[in-house]
Amino acid sequence: MKPLLGLTAGLLFFCGHAAADCLTRGTGDMGIVIERAAGSLQVVDTTAHKALFRVEGLGDLSHASAVYSRDGRYAYIFGRDGGVTKVDILCGKIVTRVVQAGNSIGGAISQDGQLIAVSNYEPGGVKIFSAQDLSLIADIPATGIIDRDGKQKGSKTVGLVDAPGQRFAVSLYDSGEAWVIEMKNPTAPKIQRYTQIGALPYDALVTPDGRYYISGLFGQDGLSLLDLWHPETPPRIILQGYGRGEQMLPVYKMPHLEGWAMAGNRAFLPAVGHHEVLVVRQDDWVETGRVKVHGQPVFVMARPDGRQVWVNFAFPDNDTIQVIDTESLVVVKTLKTGKGALHMEFSPRGEEVWISVRDKDEVQVYDTDSMELMYKLPVDKPSGIFFTSRAHKTGL
């Protein structure tokens, strides 16, 4: 009897997925991990801590990011080579892929989930596509600049995020601008351009409520703050001169302002050229503290409950992760993960954090209370980790 039962169960299982070998399940505990060298990704199950699919053929993912459709089924992956790939994570397959620029840095999905925007380095600008089939809807070239080789080109665009009101916000690295692009009428984008927001904005973020757009500046100590509730008021510099009187240290990897590390009404931000995490009060944007850390912070990410902030670091300190207790502002744990701890992603409610460790070809999963290593998944040169819980968060 037993073999027959097994066979029946097997048939049932097979029938359930037969159509296209697709899974029949919710996606809320799923995610993707980028394999940066192979140009592939793994679809993962965050409950079972295992890989479900490997998807290949996504081009150059040496820098990659992703957003999700609001149904949590499709991931849009933005590669270094200008590729945008729509992946069905239930089927582990590429749905559509376009190479829309020579070199790009990231993307965003609109408030209504219908538009995908991509920020490009080469040629500099923003392109906006249909989330359905990745057909081009709008092409917005960046401000022209003369580069160091004397060539005329468009400014690089960075820090592209979605904002309420069917808007996108983006910063222009070379020309020091921030643009807000309103897409209520997709055939006629309305662009509000803010110039002289600060020197060399390298990345940006939007607060989870979608109100404030903040650009990190490489060219000066400080960040540029735009209040999207009041687009009539130009951006202003906050945390001006946070490194005053200190020698600026070399930066071997630019920090990433992904998401928003909030704990209560305080935000945690990476300093640039200083081995510190800045603590700022959100109501008046005044610095209230600094935490000395192990190296140049790259990602400063709050556990979803805001009790801890986890920090990874630029080369040569990228073998280390530090955990800051947000109440006492003390580093409570220093983890040695192995070289190339490139990215962290919390489970939706924060009991675990997944960490990519490039040079070990593995993702390490830590319990965030005990800060103990719980699981390891083999992944080829892992970098970005993106869980579907991002689907419903502004700015992610």
Next chain:
Amino acid sequence: MKRKAPTATLILAITVMSGTVSAEISPVRQAEIIHLLRHDCGSCHGMRLEGGLGPALVAKRFTDWNIDQLALTILYGRPGTPMPPWRPFLTDGEAYWLATRLKEGIQP
């Protein structure tokens, strides 16, 4: 107006050269440097060296550059840009070796 590669510190270049002409770099160390190029220089220049926030590091871009200028840029960085000095991690000889590879064109 084509902007030239940096030339202000040629004297330093001579120092670099003289210290490195006979330097031997073991195959193991060469592999480490290529790994560094691919993954850490690659943070800005792209893992395939086709550019990112930093410019592409491909041979055709270096036609106006000599190896000394490249080696100096690696060692001392480029002030006013995000390019940091890699001197803490590379000897003069290693920078010179890497500059030679970049000038020749390398696909790590």
